[in-house]
Amino acid sequence: MSLAGRTSAAHFALVTTSPLRSLLLGPRMQPKDTTTNEAFKGFTNTACPFLPCHTGVRGQFNCLFCYCPLIAYRCPGPYKVFTDRNGIRRKDCSDCTLPHNGYGGAWNFIQKWLERPVVWDGHEQTRRYQMKPPRTRS
Ligand code: SF4
Secondary structure, three states: OOHHHHHHHHHHHHHHHOOOHHHHHOOOOOHHHHOOOOHHHOOOOOOOOOOOOOOOOOOOEOOOOOOOOOOOEOOOOOOEEEEOOOOOEEEEOOOOOHHHEOHHHHHHHHHHHHHOOOEOOOOOOOOOOOOOOOOOOO
16 A cells, blocks of 8 residues: 555544544434434333333333433432442332333433433432433533
């Protein structure tokens, strides 16, 4: 490969992996942005012996977020707080159906709340059933 070719390859690698990439080339496209197939947004594990693990779920029961990605973050779910045997305060999410309410609905809910995650500080729920994430300064 010629020096010019190597320079171009190095330049391409730098541009495509650099933090400046999004400034130079725009936001990186995700595979989900290039397909109309939305099967990745959820599924129902009909073989699970615990299904339905929550009652009152709206739409198709979404098992994709069985271990809720918001467990360590502030969320609008109706959780209760308990202290485990190690003295750590934890969420009891038994009454929450939000990560299970339909394929698209649960997917959109989780994505929205993960956009600007705020670490949960162990306090009781104060935003009960509110669907909008807290505003944070960026
Ligand atoms: S209350 Fe609901 S949304 Fe919040 S962490 Fe538990 S399961 Fe997730």
